Amino acid sequence: MRILLIGGGGREHALAWKLRQSAHCQTLYAAPGNAGIAQVAECVPLAAKAIPDIVAFAKRNAIDLVVVGPESPLIAGLADALQEAHILCFGPSRAAAQLEGSKAFAKQILAEVGAPTAPFAVFDDPDAARSYLRTRFLEHPCVIKADGEALGKGVFVCETLSDALEAVEFLMVERGLGTAGTRIVVEDRLYGREMSLLCLTDGQTALPMPPVRDYKRALDGDRGPNTGGMGCYTPLPDATPALIEAALRQIVRPVISEMARRGTPYRGVLYAGLMIQDDQPYTLEFNCRFGDPETQVLMPLLEGDLVELALATIEGRLHETSVRFAPRAAVCVVLASGGYPHEYRTGLPIEGLEQAIESPNVLVFHAGTRTENGQIVTAGGRVLNIVGLGDTVAQARENAYRAVQQIRFEGMHYREDIAAHG
Numbered sequence: 001m002r003i004l005l006i007g008g009g010g011r012e013h014a015l016a017w018k019l020r021q022s023a024h025c026q027t028l029y030a031a032p033g034n035a036g037i038a039q040v041a042e043c044v045p046l047a048a049k050a051i052p053d054i055v056a057f058a059k060r061n062a063i064d065l066v067v068v069g070p071e072s073p074l075i076a077g078l079a080d081a082l083q084e085a086h087i088l089c090f091g092p093s094r095a096a097a098q099l100e101g102s103k104a105f106a107k108q109i110l111a112e113v114g115a116p117t118a119p120f121a122v123f124d125d126p127d128a129a130r131s132y133l134r135t136r137f138l139e140h141p142c143v144i145k146a147d148g149e150a151l152g153k154g155v156f157v158c159e160t161l162s163d164a165l166e167a168v169e170f171l172m173v174e175r176g177l178g179t180a181g182t183r184i185v186v187e188d189r190l191y192g193r194e195m196s197l198l199c200l201t202d203g204q205t206a207l208p209m210p211p212v213r214d215y216k217r218a219l220d221g222d223r224g225p226n227t228g229g230m231g232c233y234t235p236l237p238d239a240t241p242a243l244i245e246a247a248l249r250q251i252v253r254p255v256i257s258e259m260a261r262r263g264t265p266y267r268g269v270l271y272a273g274l275m276i277q278d279d280q281p282y283t284l285e286f287n288c289r290f291g292d293p294e295t296q297v298l299m300p301l302l303e304g305d306l307v308e309l310a311l312a313t314i315e316g317r318l319h320e321t322s323v324r325f326a327p328r329a330a331v332c333v334v335l336a337s338g339g340y341p342h343e344y345r346t347g348l349p350i351e352g353l354e355q356a357i358e359s360p361n362v363l364v365f366h367a368g369t370r371t372e373n374g375q376i377v378t379a380g381g382r383v384l385n386i387v388g389l390g391d392t393v394a395q396a397r398e399n400a401y402r403a404v405q406q407i408r409f410e411g412m413h414y415r416e417d418i419a420a421h422g
Helices: 010-020 051-060 071-075 078-084 103-115 126-138 161-173 241-261 294-298 306-314 392-403
Strands: 004-005 028-034 065-069 088-090 120-123 142-146 156-158 184-188 193-201 206-208 218-220 223-226 231-234 270-279 280-287 329-336 364-365 369-372 374-380 382-390
Touching: 004 010, 004 051, 010 028, 010 294, 010 306, 010 364, 010 382, 010 392, 028 051, 051 078, 065 078, 065 306, 065 374, 071 126, 078 088, 088 306, 103 120, 103 184, 103 280, 103 369, 120 126, 126 161, 126 184, 142 161, 142 294, 156 306, 161 184, 193 241, 193 306, 206 241, 223 306, 231 294, 231 392, 241 270, 241 280, 294 329, 329 392, 364 392
Parallel strands: 004 028, 004 065, 065 088
Antiparallel strands: 120 184, 142 156, 142 184, 193 206, 193 270, 218 223, 231 329, 270 280, 329 382, 364 382, 369 374
């Protein structure tokens, strides 16, 4: 098969690495790709949201399957455009992708099916939001979310009423995240441990992957601003089979059924961001694609053929198959540019990549990289993903951080506590 992968981050490098292993993969393209993806695929200079150009490229190059990494093109309708062109796409339709594209839509679906989630209210008017917060915050600390697509930066965990009012000002008045903050969701804050549960679904069947724990804050001890993710690990000590089944029974399956009932069946990867409180899963959010950096620990453990799973998902055959993962551990440490998630420099030479991958239990997935004059340099906020594998989380963590020590670029920043406390 001739396959086109959309995206250019660490998630996409992990997907490209796994797609290339498929017996079905004859040719692999990536748009736009990065310096690491270029080692396993032919990169083409197409932006991930350039839908007409992507469809034209797919037609011109007789692409059999398009695999979409990031959420933006899915929310914008890439899967629909490819379907109209009779090209298979692994990723949900625009209507189904609204589970990520609109926080308000997702909360309304959860309320409709009675899935456990925090009490919430939706606001289009900043004065109404402020009035609600001044009353509600006295008894219930709140989280404020931009309703629209915000690239992982639209969630504000507010410690004080002042923090909450500042978030409203930033989102709704200053439009700090553009149109994403035109509408906001205010929900009661939940306390517990977060868990990412990714499932393959063909609109009827849901096949879960091993739960992953992501570290979103920039600094050790979960301090600093939110980021796209500074690392993650699997397996989780508190993700019992009973807990996973509860999440599937109470959240994932009802939502999939409701989407089908509405005539907008969800096909692809449904990523449920959960909070575990008193051994009960509550829904924080949905994402309409593979997680980043969750994919970087899941793909090395996935046994079997990713292309076959994608085709079974598209064709409604997941009930005939299974998804299997090696009973090992994986830990991902993100190496970021100095200053991330705020301003940072790019074009800085990266050293030590060859030494880092010498261990058989280490993988390096590129995120924000490019090649200049034969030298791999930084090209984004999150630069590299260092993945350690092992029989235990402790072993995987040791392997990951040993490899981290081999890599150098000016201003390199990373968290030192990924998977340190279970």
